[in-house]
Amino acid sequence: MYISASISWDRSEALCHNNYSGHLAALSSVQELNFAKSLCGSSASGCWVGGHQYNTSTGNGWKWSDDSSAWNETVFPVELLHGNCSGTACGAANSNDLCTLITNSRTSISGKRCIEPHALICMMDHVDRCYHDRCHKEYLIAIIAVSGFILATTLAVVVWLLVYRRGKKRRRSREALVASAAALVAPQWKVFTSEELRSITKNFSEGNRLPGNAKTGGTYSGILPDGSKVAIKRLKRSGLQRKKDFYSEIRRVAKLYHPNLVAVKVLL
Numbered sequence: 001m002y003i004s005a006s007i008s009w010d011r012s013e014a015l016c017h018n019n020y021s022g023h024l025a026a027l028s029s030v031q032e033l034n035f036a037k038s039l040c041g042s043s044a045s046g047c048w049v050g051g052h053q054y055n056t057s058t059g060n061g062w063k064w065s066d067d068s069s070a071w072n073e074t075v076f077p078v079e080l081l082h083g084n085c086s087g088t089a090c091g092a093a094n095s096n097d098l099c100t101l102i103t104n105s106r107t108s109i110s111g112k113r114c115i116e117p118h119a120l121i122c123m124m125d126h127v128d129r130c131y132h133d134r135c136h137k138e139y140l141i142a143i144i145a146v147s148g149f150i151l152a153t154t155l156a157v158v159v160w161l162l163v164y165r166r167g168k169k170r171r172r173s174r175e176a177l178v179a180s181a182a183a184l185v186a187p188q189w190k191v192f193t194s195e196e197l198r199s200i201t202k203n204f205s206e207g208n209r210l211p212g213n214a215k216t217g218g219t220y221s222g223i224l225p226d227g228s229k230v231a232i233k234r235l236k237r238s239g240l241q242r243k244k245d246f247y248s249e250i251r252r253v254a255k256l257y258h259p260n261l262v263a264v265k266v267l268l
Helices: 009-019 028-039 078-084 087-093 133-183 194-198 240-254
Strands: 001-008 022-024 045-058 057-063 098-102 109-115 118-124 217-223 229-235
Touching: 001 009, 009 022, 009 045, 009 118, 022 045, 028 045, 028 098, 028 217, 057 078, 194 217, 194 229
Parallel strands: 045 118
Antiparallel strands: 001 118, 022 118, 045 057, 045 098, 098 109, 217 229
């Protein structure tokens, strides 16, 4: 990244670090040098890059400001850096006061006093470049987290729908059971015992059986103790559905009034 601000090397490094989370550019090949020079093409005085001089036990050395990139002595010989720095200003510089500058007028980088003002070229830290493993891992973790959330949400919705449908079926079953139980409640009529009905119909004899073959059972004639003539219906079998049908039929008949129909009076 080319920045046109004309400042010292130390301020340039601070600007790259604080504003862009990076460092002055570290170069390791001729191709990278040519690319940096193309970025710095509009600056006549050149651009700072990340190389600077430091003291070692054997003398002076050069390194890059990111402290991770290795100095390529083959591409950037130390002797050439000192040779490119000439004049009174370079002579007065101490051992740690030389920094690297690139210009279009030179084929390699130059050593200049770090306090001189120049434009600069920044680069991001390696850990911030998305083609490194760490960035890929972060993207992978994010994708897994989002996928897990979507899967969990989908499963929760499916489970809720299943529970809701099952609860709805249970409510319908309970309502049907209550309705069935209500249908089995006998009307509030006089109830005769089995012995009384057998006496009235002469033990349900065939001579007292009336014509017709209803689904729910046969019908027998009889006379009550007060002399009233009655028709007594007898179920074929005792079952939940048959009882429901029988009570339903009796209720329908009880609502009918006609001179030729026998009124419903009692129920066993």
